[in-house]
Amino acid sequence: MISEPKILKFARMRKIVILFVISILLWSCETDFEVNAPWKDKTIVYGLLEANKDTQYVKIYRAFLGEEDALMMASHPDSIYYNPGEVGVLLNEYTPSGNLNNTIVLKDTLLGEFTAVNGASPIPNKAYYFNEPLNDAYEYELIIAKKDTIRALTSLVENKLIDESDNSINFMSFINPENYGNMRLSWDNLDNGVAYEVKIRFFYEEFLNIQNGHSLGIDSIEWRLHFGIDEFELDYAGESFFSNVANQLVANDSIKRLPGDLKIIFTVAGQEFYDYYEYSQPSFSVLLEKPEYEGNIEGGYGVFSSRIQQEITRNLHFISKQRLEIDPYTEDLNFFN
Incomplete structure (x- = not known):
């Protein structure tokens, strides 16, 4: 059997490819592609x-x-x-x-x-x-x-006071006030509570930085200390308090600041809320798409759950207030006592 020259094979394949492309183009010109699916109540x-x-x-x-x-x-x-x-x-x-x-x-x-x-x-x-x-x-x-x-x-997440301590908070060492100390917080495990978030809010009052300068109002800054499950205690490094204050406030020679109290903010999430939160976090899987979220909404989508949020006021110890004036992180923020 005499074999067909390669050039003839190529020419024949080229004709087939061209005919296939033309047929696709003709089909696409005559057919409307519907992007939106029929409406369905969700x-x-x-x-x-x-x-x-x-x-x-x-x-x-x-x-x-x-x-x-x-x-x-x-x-x-x-x-x-x-x-x-x-x-x-x-x-x-x-x-x-x-x-x-x-x-x-x-x-x-x-x-x-x-x-x-x-x-x-x-x-x-x-x-x-x-x-x-x-x-x-x-x-x-x-x-x-x-x-x-x-x-x-x-x-429902249990409605109970999560932290009953009322002592002031000091971010410096009591033994050697020149050194940073640790703040220890502990809280109760609430019934039906799964995830615990702890934030701290620091209040301060701003004044015009002149003799007998009038008050410009009370303000606050806030940041997260903890988020997790099955944990009911944390140790917070005192140095972090001063660095967070410095990161959130801007030095301004025209104002001075009087440090105030702290609020510890506890948020406790129920199981369904925590599951939804976990699902909504970015995925680092090699899969491009997440599976559809299966929550507790029968016949619909979303989340129906519970949480408890409590704000507990704690005094900032005078040693920490004084430290705000001279600490390397905060010395240019014009704190005074």
């Missing part, structure tokens, strides 16, 4: 119950899809919110034995507006709320009644 829920708050809020959105810019579509309330007649929002309260104790009807309200960009109209900030007190020993089931029913169940 409900998105965000709610965090707090047993120590007087008013509770739940955010309920509807997913939307269209040809316009997303911000422009979101500026139309009926694109992202249900109309009052479309949904009813209830909260069932169950005793530890599982008996229905109460049913609370949530009302809708507007909490101002979200600032829009790119020429879109401001987006209304709509929420559902109620004022009835909560019992941290009970479970609560959110029910969103519409054509289909959305349900979510959560327990």
